[in-house]
Amino acid sequence: MITTEFAPGSPCWLDLGTPDVRAAAAFYGAVLGWDFESMGTEGDMEGGMFRKDGRIVAGLGTLTEEGARSAWMIYYRVDDADATTRAVESGGGTVRVAPTDLDGWGRMAQYSDPLGGQFAVWQPGTSKGVELVDRPGSLCWTELHTSDATAAKEFYGGVFGWQFSDMEMPGGGGTYHLITPAGLPEERMHGGLMELGEEDLAPAGGHPYWHPVFAVADCDAAVAAATGNGGSVQMGPEDAEGVGRLAVCLDPWNADFVVLTPPAS
DSSP, rough: OOOSOEEOOOOOOEEEESSSSHHHHHHHHHHHHHOEEEEEEEEEEEEEEEEEEEEEEEEEEOOOOOOOEEEEEEEOOOSHHHHHHHHHHHOEEEEEEEEEOTTTSSSEHHHHHHOOOOOEEEEEEEEESSSOOSSTTEEEEEEEEEEEEHHHHHHHHHHOOOOEEEEOOGGGOOOOEEEEEEEOOOOGGEEEEEEEOOOGGGGGGGGGGEEEEOOSSSSHHHHHHHHTTTTTEEEEEEETTTTTEEEEOOTTTOOOOEEEEEOOO
8 A cells, every 4th residue: 555654665746747737637637536736837837736635646737848748757755866866877777857956845856767667756855745645536556567577677676675576467467566665564565567568558659657546436437537528548447356446547648547446345
């Protein structure tokens, strides 16, 4: 489970880059019940925070990188962004945004892993991260789809010290590699990775990619809201034994995310 006790190596923040901030705010408001709080505009750029029940759950901003696709960026908690940057480089990754201070809130950096999967880190200052997780309308899991699971495990294990445990997918669907922060028990696992063929990596042009999984009270209702507001569905809704009812969705600008209704306890 993801908690707001952000241990090193655990997800602590996420934000979306989109070409249309106001329209994206309306879309995710309809799908996940989020409220958007603008932090203002500067030129053609606008940014702000998503809130659920008054608590911050994600960030939103204008997509500025030339040629980039609209996508969610997941940030992992670190104690030292500069040391993490050195680990990324020594592991064969690429620094996309060098460690940068953000007005005392914290220090961030963004990277690509050696296979092309993009991710980020957050060294907390006054801001520790999101304020709500593992509840309807908030982040409950993170997932990497990659072209080489063995290489991905070696890289991220070297950068974050993650622990991995393997689970065979039903119906011969391959191996799913569960991720737990270093030194924590398996009940604190926060994500997983799985190897896919290039044709299954289409959302990122054939490259590996991370995406968020959001808990929702009613998966089918969330999917109906997504398709009714210009989004689309790649898979589901369908039931996954021991996981819940889930669907893989795209927003109107093709940023991918998953909605999941956990099984009744």
